[in-house]
Amino acid sequence: MEKIQAIRGMHDILPDRTPRWQHVESVMRRVMASYGYQEIRLPLVEKTELFKRSIGEVTDIVEKEMYTFEDRNGDSLTLRPEGTAGCLRACMEHGLLHNQVNRLWYAGPMFRHERPQKGRYRQFHQVGVEAYGIASSDIDAELILLSSRLWRELGIAHKIELQINTLGTAEERHGYRSKLVDYFRAHYGKLDEDSRRRLDSNPLRILDSKNPDMRDLIQAAPVLTDELGEESKAHFQRLKELLDQADIVYAVNPTLVRGLDYYSRTVFEWVTQELGAQGTVCAGGRYDGLIEQLGGKGSAATGFALGMERLIELLEAPEKLDAAALPHAYLIRVGEQAELKGAKLAEALRETLPNLRLVVNCGGGSFKTQFKRADKSGAVLGLILGEDEARDQLIGVKYLRSEAGQTTLSQSELIPFLQALI
Template identity: 55%
Template sequence: MSKIQAIRGMRTILPEEAPVWQWLESKVRSITWRYGYQEIRLPILEPVSLFERAIGESTDIVSKEMYNFLDKSGEHITLRPEGTSGCVRTIIENNMCYNNTQRLWYLGPMFRYERPQKGRLRQFTQFGVETFGMPGADIDAELIYMANDIFKALKVERYVRLEINSLGTLSERHEHRHQLVSYFEQHRNLLDEDSLLRLQSNPLRILDSKNPDMQSMIEGAPKLLDYLGSESHQHFDELCRLLDSAGIRYTINPRLVRGLDYYTRTVFEWITDELGSQGTICGGGRYDGLVELFSHKTLPASGFAIGIERLLLLLETVGVKGNISNHPDVVVTCEDPGQNIDALLLADQLRRHLPEFKVLSDFTGARIKRQHSNALKTGCRYIVTLNADSRTGLWDLKANLQETMRPDDIWKKLANRSVKTTAD
């Protein structure tokens, strides 16, 4: 028989890995709550046309990376490659911004058919934040404040740096694009194959090339900041002032363009040098024209997304560990297999009276010595044993003390002993 394996680039989160995921997610949820943002849960399947219109048919995501198929009704659908487009669809479909603003966040899997490597998977988890109805640099700054708070909460702020840029308005970008294409045409012999393909479809992405042979040529390319009008300059200057006021350090990177067509004005990335080529941890910015592509109504919008797997990889690489435990606090055992029902009821009693304790029952039917050996391997603090004489033994492993008492007294004894089982 052929070996059954996970699909390439899609991995299972194992039980021993789950606690750090839960710890990270709890930190992120706590910060979004403090900022007053509301959770939205988006469908995993969306129409292909949603991303063709929003992201752009010429982008790598749409042209190469989406998981597309026809469903049984013949509708052309796809596994979502990112969350912003689905969020915009939801806003329009439910008329959520009629005389109202929205601050939303989501967390879940995204899918792109890429070459799997460390920090880059075909199914990856993304935390995203989207705001609607607020045109100023102040909401852009708030998003950066939030991302900064997340990195502080995870104790990785010194391992990441912030880069910002402005892409201006659509008309300003068109003028810059014209000059950019002209410049790259003059240096066509220096462009690699990928850049030649992007020359007409998405020349801004050439600026983001990591090809070392092209870097000096790219440095001389026309800079978008030089083509900004007064309003775009004012917006960007205000953003810089707000970041300076909060003491958030940043670098203005005129080559920062992001990978999606819908961005306007503010763009930003948090980057680390700890993960090699997969150094972008968080990316975002403003996309004021995106809603108009679907509803012909102007609605300012901005947001950011963090790749959870890449952030976890950073935590692992730099050795940051939360106060995370996956161990049970109490393991309930019994000398006689015929006492399983009594052991089950005792464990239930402990959970009801001691809700902060994690209680695990041993149903293996093994000899008591083996049960105790198994309990020790779990890393628990206490072992409770129903003896054959109906008395109950309590073994405090940390203090190495053993006591015998009535079953009903166990929870009272443990109630005076605090056990911390969750992440701080």
């Protein structure tokens, strides 16, 4: 019989790697709380129409990449390919957007049926951060400051660079789009296949092409900032002033764009040179037009999303994180009385030392067998309880990761001894 394996592009995260994820999630929660952002938990499955409205029916994501199916009622449902649309749907449904300011974040798996490669999977994990009800550039700056603090606390700030741009308003972008289409049509023979396909449906995305053969053509293209009104220019200038004041280093990248009409003004990306082609670690910006597009009353909205897999790839010395989650001690117990009294002793230790990571041998076995299990567990100490120790209320202590000698303690001495270890 053929073995069932994981679906291509969907990966198991095994116990020897989960400490890296737990570390990032722990730092994430702490940083979000320090800025007053509250967690919202959203469904994995939404009505397909939500993503058609938010992402656009002619985009690659909707046309080719979504996991869409009919349920038993005949409704078209989709595994979420991103989190912003679901977050807005929840806020609209529960009345969280009316004359309110909300700072929210969420985390979890997203799904896209695209070609798997390093840093890009069919089930991938994102953290999204969204702020609603604030139109000024100070909230855009806050999101950048929050993400910058996250990089510092994770120890990866030196690996990531910030790029920013402004898209102006939808009206300003409309005038620019016409000039851009005229320019690229005049150079149609130099466009690659992707760019030709985007010329009518999504011409701004041509500016984001990663094809090196397109670089000179894109660099000579009309610039959006030439089409901006005074209000959009002032919004962007204020953002730069706020970032300068906070000593945030950035580069203005005029080719940094978003392909959908509901994006406006601020866009930003944190990028790295260390992950090959998948260099964007975090992407964000203002999307004031999306709420109205989903059927709500127009309101200010801005946010960002970051990829957990890519972030974890950038961690320094992640093996230290893995080791930090290993057991402090493994309790070896041989004999009927040792098993009975060992179970009680283990619970007493956990009660008194809540941070102690203690594995208790189960399933019997000789001393030799249990020592092998203790060693394989990665524990620092082996705690040895045989029939003699159980009778005399003693415990043997053997260091499993060093050459230090074995010793025997009374069980009353064990708590302060372990306290010093943890």
